[in-house]
Structure formats: structure tokens, C-alpha cells
Amino acid sequence: MAGNEIEKLVKQIAKLPSLGTRSARRIVLHLLKKKETSLLPLIEALNEVATNIQTCEICGNFDTVSPCSVCSSTTRDSKILCVVQDVADLWAMERVSQFKGKYHVLGGVLSALEGVVPEDLNIEPLLKRIASEGVQEVVLALPATVDGQITAHYLSSRLKDFNVKITTLAQGIPMGAELDYMDEGTLQLALNSRKAL
Numbered sequence: 001m002a003g004n005e006i007e008k009l010v011k012q013i014a015k016l017p018s019l020g021t022r023s024a025r026r027i028v029l030h031l032l033k034k035k036e037t038s039l040l041p042l043i044e045a046l047n048e049v050a051t052n053i054q055t056c057e058i059c060g061n062f063d064t065v066s067p068c069s070v071c072s073s074t075t076r077d078s079k080i081l082c083v084v085q086d087v088a089d090l091w092a093m094e095r096v097s098q099f100k101g102k103y104h105v106l107g108g109v110l111s112a113l114e115g116v117v118p119e120d121l122n123i124e125p126l127l128k129r130i131a132s133e134g135v136q137e138v139v140l141a142l143p144a145t146v147d148g149q150i151t152a153h154y155l156s157s158r159l160k161d162f163n164v165k166i167t168t169l170a171q172g173i174p175m176g177a178e179l180d181y182m183d184e185g186t187l188q189l190a191l192n193s194r195k196a197l
Helices: 004-014 021-033 035-052 087-096 123-132 146-159 184-192
Strands: 077-084 101-105 137-141 165-168
Touching: 004 021, 021 035, 077 087, 077 123, 087 101, 101 123, 123 146, 137 146, 146 165
Parallel strands: 077 101, 077 137, 137 165
Antiparallel strands: none
16 A cells, blocks of 8 residues: 555646546556656656746746747737637647737636636736737637637627727638548538638
């Protein structure tokens, strides 16, 4: 049987997304077996993150500086602002390396079931940025869920008084996918978003 310290570590790791107790035990066992090459470097990396990472005061991204490297970049187009649900979505957009504008992290989406209302999200800072930074286009890169779409519609209504172009990411059937593997919601969205060739 594992000692209290090991059980405490297992419980902490099991709290991470997509991990249960069994997976956490395997991870802890691996870390203990590879103490020099896995455990100690992990501890060092966690300490560095805990000490140095902060939330960007402008967009909500995580970085070692605030404003973050994206917000302070002079090569980015500050006239295009991509609104995302969370930092994970910002990072996903950055992995693609196609978007050259700046970002705004909402910190969630509106949800009647979870009790998330507009005041719970970073909407007012978004409106202030649009007004003060000369933004010309707002890209709503929100999830293709009911809550994501409700949030997009809400933001569109709030932005109608601003002189900005409002766009959303194209949604539907991914490249190379076969129709019989698609769920009904994806097919419906693809059909409703069809464009002329």
C-alpha cells in the first residue's frame, strides 16, 4: 500500500481533466520510477509556472509578461480581434499559425443551465477594447454548441452599435470526412451554412 504522500499526489493528479484515480496511479508510479528524468524536471517546471505565469491584463492569455507577447506584438493586426471562450482556444488558434490579429478571452460562454450570465464573462472589457483600439473586425471563434451560439448571438447584438464587421469561423464537415460518420448537428450546420460554388 502506498504511503500518505503518494496517495496525496495520486489524488491531486486525479483532479486533472480526463484523468481518474487509476490513470493518476500509473502516472505517479512512472514519476517515482523515473525520478531523475521525469519527477524532478516536472517539479521544476511546475515551480517556474507557479512563480512566473500571469494573466494578460488586456486579452486574458497566460504568459510570463503582461501585456502578453501577442498583445504587445507590433506585427499583429490590432484591427482584427478574435474572441475565444478560453485560453485553450487561443492556443489552438495559434497552433494553426494563420490568424495574424489579436485575441480576447471571454472566460466561458453564456449558459442558462450553469447559471453563467453576461456579467460573469469578460464582455465589458471586450466592448471597451473595440471602442478604444480601432477594431474593424471581430471574429467570434466560439464553440459550435448551443451555449456557444447563444453567446455569439448575444455578442452580435451588443456589437451592432459599433462600426465593426462581425464574422464567425466556418463550421461543418471537416476536410476528408465521410458523411455517414457525421453527427446530425454537424450535418445540419453544414447544410445551413452552404455556399454557392
